[in-house]
Amino acid sequence: MKVIGLIPARMESSRLPGKPLLDFWGMPMVVHVAKRAQLANFLDDVIICTDSYKIVDVCTSYGIPCCLTSSHNRNGTERIAEAAKALNINNDDIVIDIQGDEPLIDPNSIDNVISFIKKNSYDIVVPYIKLEGEEDINRVKIIDSRGRVLYMSRKNVPYSFIKSSELKKHLSVIGFRVDALNTFADSDPTPLEEIEGIELLRALELGMNVGTFEEFGESTSVDTRSDYERALRMMQKDHVYVEHFYER
Numbered sequence: 001m002k003v004i005g006l007i008p009a010r011m012e013s014s015r016l017p018g019k020p021l022l023d024f025w026g027m028p029m030v031v032h033v034a035k036r037a038q039l040a041n042f043l044d045d046v047i048i049c050t051d052s053y054k055i056v057d058v059c060t061s062y063g064i065p066c067c068l069t070s071s072h073n074r075n076g077t078e079r080i081a082e083a084a085k086a087l088n089i090n091n092d093d094i095v096i097d098i099q100g101d102e103p104l105i106d107p108n109s110i111d112n113v114i115s116f117i118k119k120n121s122y123d124i125v126v127p128y129i130k131l132e133g134e135e136d137i138n139r140v141k142i143i144d145s146r147g148r149v150l151y152m153s154r155k156n157v158p159y160s161f162i163k164s165s166e167l168k169k170h171l172s173v174i175g176f177r178v179d180a181l182n183t184f185a186d187s188d189p190t191p192l193e194e195i196e197g198i199e200l201l202r203a204l205e206l207g208m209n210v211g212t213f214e215e216f217g218e219s220t221s222v223d224t225r226s227d228y229e230r231a232l233r234m235m236q237k238d239h240v241y242v243e244h245f246y247e248r
Contacts, residue, residue: 081185
């Protein structure tokens with residue numbers, strides 16, 4: 001069994017166009033993601049999946065393997081599913097979806113997802129961190145029961161009506177068994193997925209077994225210009241960047 005890290009990236013973000021190639025202290029954001037993923041101990045390979053020749057050219061210049069995909073994918077999961085087929089990834093392998101807009105991704109989080117999916121029978125695994133603060137529709141929340149995901153929402157759920165509850169934020173490192181990834185990609189978008197704009201709701205609506213577990217640390221997704229500026233400040237103090245600069 002191999003474990004392949006696939007990083008979906010596209011240039012046409014509506015809120016921050018061209019964000020995969022935004023400069024982070026002399027290196028494009030998506031290259032930071034790939035080089036940090038390469039520090040994970042349990043990944044056999046790391047490949048960027050994109051429909052942009054510009055991203056391919058830039059990443060190749062840094063020695064990062066790329067897979068060119070269609071421009072018609074509706075989301076990152078469909079993009080990595082197309083790449084998995086093009087790369088002939090076997091059905092008994094595991095694909096780890098690593099979002100290309102997480103320039104401070106912790107390699108340990110990737111390893112923890114790999115360990116968890118290998119030890120359990122879930123089709124898909126998505127970790128969470130505990131969340132506090134005001135409602136933010138860019139933060140997807142998980143509702144689970146004993147580690148099995150029941151629903152995801154952009155609202156702060158579950159609502160504390162009878163007793164207080166904690167919020168669980170979906171982290172952008174997702175483990176897929178290849179057959180589950182193919183089933184997802186071969187299916188049309190589902191009603192709840194289209195209402196909430198959360199692609200993994202398709203998996204739940206299709207009856208897939210989605211597991212979760214608690215991770216620790218902080219998630220830093222770059223969706224807006226203010227996110228970019230905040231991540232730049234954080235990168236200066238980040239131990240992975242300072243200690244390794246992505247050299248093994």
